[in-house]
Amino acid sequence: MxxxxxxxxxxxxxxxxxxxxxxxxxxxxxxxxxxxxxxxxxxxxxxxxxxxxxxxxxxxxxxKHEILFEIGVHSILDGYYREAITSFAASLERFYEFASRSIALHHRLPNDEEVKCWKDIASQSERQLGAYIYLHAIHFKKQPKLLSNPQAALRNSSVHKGQIPTRDEAVAFGEEVLSIISETSLKIWQTIPEAAHKVVSNHAEMSVKKIIEAGGVxxxxxxxxxxxxxxxxxxxxxxxxxxxxxxxxxxxxxxxxxxxxxxxxxxxxxx
Ligand SMILES: [Zn+2]
Incomplete structure (x- = not known):
């Protein structure tokens, strides 16, 4: 994109x-x-x-999660509805990462310990989902909103079984993901902005470092x-x-x- x-x-x-x-x-x-x-x-x-x-x-x-969501939006515009679902689903997973890491830093987990913990769950989305559910519950005293069962089934059959959804299905899936991300994102930025900023700036620092190492300014x-x-x-x-x-x-x-x-x-x- x-x-x-x-x-x-x-x-x-x-x-x-x-x-x-x-x-x-x-x-x-x-x-x-x-x-x-x-x-x-x-x-x-x-x-x-x-x-x-x-x-x-x-x-x-x-x-990261916002970029992936926009790639999903562009996939819909180009008529690639299965790819749209894949990108929206990846966007939701990266949002869970952003939320979990923000909450962990807010609860004073030192930065380097947080990085080590994330490494242990980085390649398994089920571990990340488990971490998100509990971190969200501990911080907001409430079970988080997750994908509904029909949308989770649509994601699984699109991602793992190659099912090609219709445009309406892809839009409805994106709409649900967008509502989960926006609702929790707003709560995070309103309640723990310093920790959320830290997660974003940690990522930005690495991004800038790569450009400078490649000779950019x-x-x-x-x-x-x-x-x-x-x-x-x-x-x-x-x-x-x-x-x-x-x-x-x-x-x-x-x-x-x-x-x-x-x-x-x-x-x-x-x-
Ligand atoms: Zn110029």
């Missing part, structure tokens, strides 16, 4: 240019504010290389990417509405991408 990010150095340069008494850029000058396509991975920081030769690490405002800039999870938490926007909002942007990006592929193919044919 692609998102479009701006080059922070160009944004600063554009602001400086607009404030100065310099004459406006001539027509056909390469625009400084052009966004650049970035392929999303599990990271929260991405390298943006612009046409002016800058290279910057830019944060996005999405955490650190940036304090964050690009905001619209997401279903933020939309649900802040505006109570259901998944159906997020799909409608995303469809136009997604189609436009696809058209641009295909035009580029056709252009390159034609150019090759004529050489």
């Amino acid at each position: 692609q998102v479009y990010l701006s080059c922070p150095e160009c944004v600063d340069e554009q602001a400086r240019h607009e404030k100065s008494s310099e004459s406006p850029d001539p027509i056909n000058t390469q625009k400084r504010l052009s966004p650049y396509p970035i392929q999303l991975t599990n990271e929260v920081s991405y390298e943006v290389k612009c046409v002016f030769g800058h290279s910057s690490a830019v944060f996005i405002n999405l955490f 650190q940036s304090n800039t964050t690009n905001c990417v619209d997401s279903a999870v933020h939309g649900k938490i802040h505006d109570e926007r259901p998944l159906k509405e997020h799909l409608e909002r995303t469809i136009l942007r997604h189609s436009r990006n696809k058209v641009d991408k295909h035009k580029k592929i056709i252009g390159e193919f034609e150019a090759k044919r004529h050489t």
Whole structure:
């Protein structure tokens, strides 16, 4: 899945240019504010290389579970409903990780001990689910909301048996996952924001380290990417509405991408 990010150095340069008494850029000058396509991975920081030769690490405002949820949204838009369910299910698992680790740090488990504990459950989702149920219950004094039995059955048959669901099934599955994530996420950010920030910043630090080791530059800039999870938490926007909002942007990006592929193919044919 692609998102479009701006080059922070160009944004600063554009602001400086607009404030100065310099004459406006001539027509056909390469625009400084052009966004650049970035392929999303599990990271929260991405390298943006612009046409002016800058290279910057830019944060996005999405955490692992939010990125996976958006990949599910784009799978629905592209007509891959089984892949949508797989991504929504992975998003929920990563959300359980975020919630469990936030609660553990809030209850003063030292950071390095927490990392060791997570290593013991990192490759088994059943262990993670067990940890989440109890950590949530201890902290909120309440059993957490989990996937309903019919949705868990749909996930299992899609992920393990190759069942291809319908669009309506994929949307209903995503809607349920979104409601679990947004409800608990809101409670976490409202009650234990410091611990939640610590989990996000631990991950961000590792992400930035990778970019710097690869020769990139650190940036304090964050690009905001619209997401279903933020939309649900802040505006109570259901998944159906997020799909409608995303469809136009997604189609436009696809058209641009295909035009580029056709252009390159034609150019090759004529050489
Ligand atoms: Zn630039």
